[in-house]
Amino acid sequence: MPKDNSIKSILIIGSGPIVIGQACEFDYSGSQAARSLREEGIEVTLINSNPATIMTDPVMADNVYLKPLEVESIEEILKKHEIDAVLPTMGGQTALNLAIKCQEQGVWEKYGVRIIGVDIDAIEITENREAFRNLMTEIGIPMAPQSTAKSFLEGKGIAQEFGFPLCIRASYTLGGTGAAIVYEEEEFDKMLTRGLHLSPIHEVMIDKALMGWKEYELELLRDANDNVVIVCSIENFDPMGVHTGDSITVAPAMTLSDRTFQKMRDMAIKMMREIGNFAGGCNVQFAVSPDEKEDIIAIEINPRVSRSSALASKATGYPIAKIAAKLAIGYHLDELKNQITKTTSALFEPTLDYVIVKIPRWNFSKFAGADDKLGLQMKSVGEVMAIGRSFQEALQKACQSLEIGRNGLGADGRELTDQKKILESLEHPSWDRLFHIYDAIKLGIPFKTIQQKTKIDIWFLRQIEDLILLEKQIQKFTVDSIPKELLFEAKQKGYADRQVAHLLRCLESEVYSKREELGISRVYKLVDTCAAEFAAETPYYYSTFEYENESVVSDKPKIVVLGSGPNRIGQGIEFDYSCVHGVLAAQEAGYETVMINCNPETVSTDFDTADKLYFEPVFWEHIYDIIRHEKPVGVIVQLGGQTALKLAEKIERYGIKVMGTSYDALDLAEDRGRFSNLLKEHNIPYPKFGVVESAEQALDLSDDLGFPLLVRPSYVLGGQKMKIVINREDLEHHVVDILNEMPENQILLDHFLGGAIEAEADAISDGENVHIIGIMQHIEPAGIHSGDSYAVLPPYNLGDLVMQQIEEITHKIAIALQTVGLINIQFAIKDDKVYVIEANPRASRTVPFIAKAYQEPYVNYATKVMLGDKKVTDFDFKPVKEGYAIKVPVFSFDKFPNVNKELGPEMKSTGEAIRFIDDLKDPYFQKIYSERNLYLSK
Amino acid sequence: MEQHPAVILLEDGTVFHGRGIGKIGTTTGEIAFNTGMTGYQEVFTDPSYLKQILIMTTAHIGNYGVHEEEVESDSIKISGLVTKKFSSMYSRVSGTDSLQNFMENDGVVGIADVDTRALVRHVRNKGAMNAIISSEDLNIDSLKAKLAKVPSMEGLELSSEVSTKTPYIVGDDNAAKKVSLLDLGVKKNIVRCLVERGCQVKVFPSTATLEDLKSFNPDGIMLSNGPGDPAAMPNVRENIKEMVESDLPIFGICLGHQLLALSQGLTTEKMHNGHRGINHPIKNLITGKGEVTSQNHGFVVSKESVEKSENVELTHIHLNDESVAGIRLKGKKVFSVQYHPEASAGPHDSRYLFDQFVKNMN
Numbered sequence A: 001m002p003k004d005n006s007i008k009s010i011l012i013i014g015s016g017p018i019v020i021g022q023a024c025e026f027d028y029s030g031s032q033a034a035r036s037l038r039e040e041g042i043e044v045t046l047i048n049s050n051p052a053t054i055m056t057d058p059v060m061a062d063n064v065y066l067k068p069l070e071v072e073s074i075e076e077i078l079k080k081h082e083i084d085a086v087l088p089t090m091g092g093q094t095a096l097n098l099a100i101k102c103q104e105q106g107v108w109e110k111y112g113v114r115i116i117g118v119d120i121d122a123i124e125i126t127e128n129r130e131a132f133r134n135l136m137t138e139i140g141i142p143m144a145p146q147s148t149a150k151s152f153l154e155g156k157g158i159a160q161e162f163g164f165p166l167c168i169r170a171s172y173t174l175g176g177t178g179a180a181i182v183y184e185e186e187e188f189d190k191m192l193t194r195g196l197h198l199s200p201i202h203e204v205m206i207d208k209a210l211m212g213w214k215e216y217e218l219e220l221l222r223d224a225n226d227n228v229v230i231v232c233s234i235e236n237f238d239p240m241g242v243h244t245g246d247s248i249t250v251a252p253a254m255t256l257s258d259r260t261f262q263k264m265r266d267m268a269i270k271m272m273r274e275i276g277n278f279a280g281g282c283n284v285q286f287a288v289s290p291d292e293k294e295d296i297i298a299i300e301i302n303p304r305v306s307r308s309s310a311l312a313s314k315a316t317g318y319p320i321a322k323i324a325a326k327l328a329i330g331y332h333l334d335e336l337k338n339q340i341t342k343t344t345s346a347l348f349e350p351t352l353d354y355v356i357v358k359i360p361r362w363n364f365s366k367f368a369g370a371d372d373k374l375g376l377q378m379k380s381v382g383e384v385m386a387i388g389r390s391f392q393e394a395l396q397k398a399c400q401s402l403e404i405g406r407n408g409l410g411a412d413g414r415e416l417t418d419q420k421k422i423l424e425s426l427e428h429p430s431w432d433r434l435f436h437i438y439d440a441i442k443l444g445i446p447f448k449t450i451q452q453k454t455k456i457d458i459w460f461l462r463q464i465e466d467l468i469l470l471e472k473q474i475q476k477f478t479v480d481s482i483p484k485e486l487l488f489e490a491k492q493k494g495y496a497d498r499q500v501a502h503l504l505r506c507l508e509s510e511v512y513s514k515r516e517e518l519g520i521s522r523v524y525k526l527v528d529t530c531a532a533e534f535a536a537e538t539p540y541y542y543s544t545f546e547y548e549n550e551s552v553v554s555d556k557p558k559i560v561v562l563g564s565g566p567n568r569i570g571q572g573i574e575f576d577y578s579c580v581h582g583v584l585a586a587q588e589a590g591y592e593t594v595m596i597n598c599n600p601e602t603v604s605t606d607f608d609t610a611d612k613l614y615f616e617p618v619f620w621e622h623i624y625d626i627i628r629h630e631k632p633v634g635v636i637v638q639l640g641g642q643t644a645l646k647l648a649e650k651i652e653r654y655g656i657k658v659m660g661t662s663y664d665a666l667d668l669a670e671d672r673g674r675f676s677n678l679l680k681e682h683n684i685p686y687p688k689f690g691v692v693e694s695a696e697q698a699l700d701l702s703d704d705l706g707f708p709l710l711v712r713p714s715y716v717l718g719g720q721k722m723k724i725v726i727n728r729e730d731l732e733h734h735v736v737d738i739l740n741e742m743p744e745n746q747i748l749l750d751h752f753l754g755g756a757i758e759a760e761a762d763a764i765s766d767g768e769n770v771h772i773i774g775i776m777q778h779i780e781p782a783g784i785h786s787g788d789s790y791a792v793l794p795p796y797n798l799g800d801l802v803m804q805q806i807e808e809i810t811h812k813i814a815i816a817l818q819t820v821g822l823i824n825i826q827f828a829i830k831d832d833k834v835y836v837i838e839a840n841p842r843a844s845r846t847v848p849f850i851a852k853a854y855q856e857p858y859v860n861y862a863t864k865v866m867l868g869d870k871k872v873t874d875f876d877f878k879p880v881k882e883g884y885a886i887k888v889p890v891f892s893f894d895k896f897p898n899v900n901k902e903l904g905p906e907m908k909s910t911g912e913a914i915r916f917i918d919d920l921k922d923p924y925f926q927k928i929y930s931e932r933n934l935y936l937s938k
Numbered sequence B: 001m002e003q004h005p006a007v008i009l010l011e012d013g014t015v016f017h018g019r020g021i022g023k024i025g026t027t028t029g030e031i032a033f034n035t036g037m038t039g040y041q042e043v044f045t046d047p048s049y050l051k052q053i054l055i056m057t058t059a060h061i062g063n064y065g066v067h068e069e070e071v072e073s074d075s076i077k078i079s080g081l082v083t084k085k086f087s088s089m090y091s092r093v094s095g096t097d098s099l100q101n102f103m104e105n106d107g108v109v110g111i112a113d114v115d116t117r118a119l120v121r122h123v124r125n126k127g128a129m130n131a132i133i134s135s136e137d138l139n140i141d142s143l144k145a146k147l148a149k150v151p152s153m154e155g156l157e158l159s160s161e162v163s164t165k166t167p168y169i170v171g172d173d174n175a176a177k178k179v180s181l182l183d184l185g186v187k188k189n190i191v192r193c194l195v196e197r198g199c200q201v202k203v204f205p206s207t208a209t210l211e212d213l214k215s216f217n218p219d220g221i222m223l224s225n226g227p228g229d230p231a232a233m234p235n236v237r238e239n240i241k242e243m244v245e246s247d248l249p250i251f252g253i254c255l256g257h258q259l260l261a262l263s264q265g266l267t268t269e270k271m272h273n274g275h276r277g278i279n280h281p282i283k284n285l286i287t288g289k290g291e292v293t294s295q296n297h298g299f300v301v302s303k304e305s306v307e308k309s310e311n312v313e314l315t316h317i318h319l320n321d322e323s324v325a326g327i328r329l330k331g332k333k334v335f336s337v338q339y340h341p342e343a344s345a346g347p348h349d350s351r352y353l354f355d356q357f358v359k360n361m362n
Helices: A025-038 A071-080 A092-104 A120-127 A129-138 A152-162 A185-198 A258-275 A307-316 A320-328 A391-401 A419-427 A433-443 A447-454 A458-475 A484-492 A497-504 A508-518 A573-588 A620-630 A641-645 A648-653 A663-670 A672-681 A695-705 A728-741 A800-816 A846-854 A858-866 A923-930 B040-044 B099-105 B116-126 B140-148 B188-196 B210-214 B234-245 B255-263 B303-308 B352-360
Strands: A009-013 A043-047 A063-065 A085-087 A146-149 A166-170 A180-182 A204-208 A214-222 A228-236 A249-251 A280-288 A296-302 A355-361 A382-388 A523-526 A540-544 A558-562 A592-597 A612-615 A634-636 A689-692 A709-713 A723-725 A747-751 A757-766 A770-781 A791-793 A820-830 A833-840 A884-890 A911-917 B005-010 B015-022 B026-034 B052-056 B080-082 B109-112 B129-134 B168-170 B177-182 B199-204 B220-223 B250-253 B268-284 B290-301 B312-318 B324-329 B334-337
Touching: A009 A025, A009 A071, A009 A092, A025 A043, A025 A307, A025 A320, A043 A071, A063 A071, A071 A092, A085 A320, A092 A120, A120 A129, A120 A258, A120 A296, A129 A146, A129 A258, A146 A152, A152 A166, A152 A185, A152 A204, A166 A185, A180 A185, A185 A204, A214 A258, A214 A307, A214 A320, A228 A258, A228 A307, A249 A307, A258 A280, A258 A296, A280 A307, A280 A320, A307 A320, A307 A355, A307 A382, A355 A391, A382 A391, A382 A540, A382 A612, A391 A458, A391 A620, A419 A433, A419 A447, A433 A447, A433 A458, A447 A458, A458 A484, A458 A497, A484 A497, A484 A508, A497 A508, A540 A620, A558 A573, A558 A620, A573 A592, A573 A846, A573 A858, A592 A620, A612 A620, A620 A648, A648 A663, A663 A672, A663 A833, A672 A689, A672 A800, A672 A833, A689 A695, A695 A709, A695 A728, A695 A747, A709 A728, A723 A728, A728 A747, A757 A800, A757 A846, A757 A858, A770 A800, A770 A846, A791 A846, A800 A820, A800 A833, A820 A846, A820 A858, A846 A858, A846 A884, A846 A911, A884 A923, A911 A923, B005 B109, B005 B116, B005 B140, B015 B080, B015 B099, B026 B080, B026 B116, B026 B140, B026 B268, B026 B290, B040 B052, B040 B099, B052 B116, B080 B129, B109 B129, B129 B140, B177 B188, B177 B210, B177 B234, B188 B199, B188 B352, B210 B234, B220 B255, B220 B352, B234 B255, B250 B255, B250 B352, B255 B268, B255 B290, B255 B324, B255 B334, B268 B324, B290 B303, B290 B324, B303 B312, B303 B324, B334 B352
Parallel strands: A009 A043, A009 A085, A043 A063, A540 A612, A558 A592, A558 A634, A592 A612, B026 B052, B052 B080, B080 B109, B177 B199, B177 B220, B220 B250, B250 B334
Antiparallel strands: A146 A204, A166 A180, A166 A204, A214 A228, A214 A280, A228 A249, A249 A355, A280 A296, A355 A382, A523 A540, A689 A747, A709 A723, A709 A747, A757 A770, A757 A820, A770 A791, A791 A884, A820 A833, A884 A911, B005 B015, B005 B129, B015 B109, B026 B129, B168 B199, B268 B290, B268 B312, B312 B324, B324 B334
16 A cells, blocks of 8 residues: 555654663654655654754754653644644654653544554553563463562562562663662662662563573564564674663674574564554564573564664664654555665565674763663663674774774783683673673683673684684784785774784884785775665765775765764764764755764764765774775864864874864864963963873962862863862872873863853854854853753843853954864853853854754854855854753763762763743743752762 | 685686685586575575575675584585685584585585675676686686586576485375475475475475376375476476366476476576575565565566466566566466475565465365
8 A cells, every 4th residue: 555645744753862771863763754754745743852863953854843752742733733643653762652641641632643653552562561471472472481560579479489580670661771680689679679669650570581591683664564574683792681772782693593583583573463553663672592492582572663773774774764654654665665776675674795783882980889780771872883794894893983992802902911800891791891802812711711601602702712813813923024815804804903003013004004005905885785686876885805896986076074973971962963964064065975974873874864974983094094085175073073073183184184173273272271372362361270290290280270170181072080179189189090091191270160150152153254153051050061051042141241251252262263163162250250161163062952942054054164165254144032942951860870960070961952941930940040059069 | 724715717707716615626506696694504405506606695604503404405505605704613502513514525615705795796797607616726727618618507407416316205194185296306395384284295206297296196286496497397397287287286386386387388587697585575466465585596487478378377576676476377276486485594474375285275
């Protein structure tokens, strides 16, 4: 059946602010769905409270509502628009929960809105563990022994029956909140109580823990004619016991026989058909016994697009959300085309001739006291994906993408050799277990021990062992004597030149020259869903070292946009928003756009975004090779956060043009010494400061500056290791601490302006003209990171005199830095005097917020200025200024029960929401204003 | 493991270098590629792959070793293997051996570490052709000479090489139904699928006539899959024509399907590139439903000839190229499909065809 023409207008519900367990993958799915539906001539209305998303941009939907995800907001929209149907499957559990709430309150019925893409009964049954289990038993799908408890007493009874270890999960929660594996009674009692509290319906599920079983996921799509395809199989490197979101995962499944895989496929299809009759996407998780029986047990089913379906879409090239949206409006799979080949059918199962590895990115250092062990509750804040022609290559590339200061897996002199620590880490995984597996093998810890402790499939472990054997071979040579075959093998196995240089005891550049000399260079292959069986049109590439290069370079002028890599605290979805707009603007300016990024959750890595997508690590070697291949006019580094910005120096050094603000100006703003000279020159006030390299120097300087002091390492992200100290002991301790973790880093000491008000301004500049796009005033006093504070646009109580100073200073600095593009300046205001805290000549976290609030495409404008296509004076700025917009920081502290909600100069929030108010009498504003000092620590 | 350099040379002169796997030696065959990501053992032992050098497009082969039960015939039938990454170690508790040993024992030559993607793109554009792999002779001129002697697949009858020489019976004597199976190179799983559905199956050599098959008192006839060019098997075609006239229910798969079509006056043609993989989309025109199927064929029934035929009805089409994927004979309980409902390797979406066959025998 073709599309249902009675549906003319659809409401898509977004997933709200980014929290752990629900990140920007839903911006990707929501954007895809919106685009897919508008293609069909359907009017799309979007609701999401997250202003940093692309989906809430006017380019994505016909009507956008940046409103709290509450029933009232939905009703307000339904009153205003004739909505025929709601698609709640694109916004994660948040959207599904809101859809259920509206259903319960009769909202959909009242306004005659159909629910498409899922049925509410299906959500109910998958979330109600007991009903789900009964259903699975009925259709003969095995599950782990499990029971639900609604009281402490019931829980205790179940534990006695099953015996330990047990898994406890709270019903209806996100990303495994309140889930844990427990090995003993005392722990069990604690987790049981916690789970009962966390669950909105005060119910926990208790399962027998299948520790060490192999874990798999399948991504399914079904149409209204009950045709089902499996888009992707994903195998977890980390076996059962670690949340999928925290597991390293691999696609396609590496160690599954066809017999077991097909059995799993049959089970998945049966499960999807049984939970309800709906057209859309679905994710099913399984465990397989690691013995000769290969028993398969179903873990769970999610009748919606998910983090894994975003990954599966990027892994296979099959855009799940895009197709799921079309299926929701009635299309059958056989009526749609494969979006990559454009000639073959969408009713098929993608096949891969490469391997993808996803590694999560954690931020434990942000949460002092947090339990950094991985378990059933997701703790990672982002992820990277890498594509290679082998598992080893993909694994190395993924490690290069992580931005954790490593050059890949091993071969960087940063191995751990403490056996006790390694063994502990193997058994109780944290973020670094992968690296410790490498260390363990290298140290010669028996393979059996490693396997017993990690329970990781031996095939994966042998692949890592093979890398160590290769390294031993390489180490026998020097850069002059290494045979071509060996160097080629290292490159094929994903080693970066830096790693090879470490092994050969030479410079990275020497390895590069050696490669050039031997003709070992990167080639690019296409992600095409079909293993080259058919010709494909879509320019989605990854690099490898092989014979044929498929990436043909056009003769059009090109611009490369560097992405922001994995999401982490301090650098999240807002930079992806900027990158996507940068791409669109450069296209409008007539350039062919080339996107480089490695974050599978994003819109920037959607193959529909840029003219050419290179799914590659934002790592110098990969970027440089792409630039050498594509020969772009220049590279945009201002939009991809610190990740992209920190590459500017090298890009310029290698004679490649940095678009917009020059590297020198970027460095000038970052280099505290040079920057303060500039401020002094222009008579701009700033807090007294100094730069030190040791604790001794710090103590001397403190006499000069006076306490309290703001202490921070230079060149960091999101206020990492930034702290306010009030006495000499604290200062000494913190400086030693920083130097221990970041040796040879310079440390900045600023006199801290206690009790000051903070504000920030964002502006676009072409070097001659400056336009301030918005000024935001923080609600909390100075001392809380700007990313963590409530902020109000425009300022709510800054006097004219102060505003004037802010405006003047912003102009002066933008011009003095010769800014071409965006700039963000942070201010502290005390006794009506405005001090400059810092200036960042790049897209900031607040730019998307201001663009949404004022309804103007500032990143688009700024990009055209960067490209030299337009001057600031060419734009007719017409911001919509009504009332105030409040930026609401959103935290994920509930994932870390032992961590106090304490705020300070180091950023801890994972996401943000926007809230519009008419005036300052608004009760919401009154409430947060009265609580402004509540969480300030140091 | 000792490293042996190896080379693969195509008929058009294209050369790729790699590492020798399996037996160290030389082999020839028609080059083809299979896009399945699981089930290499089932594929390699499928008799339909006789005389074919197979490129596996998935990046890793051999990871889970081999399992004595997961075979489709008694030995490896492909004449050579081309892969990207070849795992000589494997991980599977129930596994019985490594793929390396399995290949060596059956004397199969292969080449690994090849840019298989480039090779597939080349073959995709140039079409099917012969090739030679060697891990003992790296001299291109000498390989060219050897390759020149290899006959083209077109016009080649291969079925008799893999068909059973003597009839045998599988299944329970008290089974509800009896099926005579014409073995043109049958996969074990076809027999298994019938036995699972309460049939006793007698497997006959490819030369068997209607009379031979009838000696088993069958309720229906199964025409199996197999290798080679269907047009080169006129005798079998004529035998099948008689079988159709007997009014016994008939179910044909792959080569059996092609021969059934030929017996009804339809024609077959060699494809530019065959369909080989486990993700092929089929639409059942009778029910309107889709199926993801396992396929392995380099010849296909001409669509034009089906459309012109008065007694043959098109029941299934391949959604990617609209080619003929299934037919039935009007007014008879005779049907056949180009793909593999028995799967192995591959999805089980099409098993209903066996049910339909059993129902036809009622």
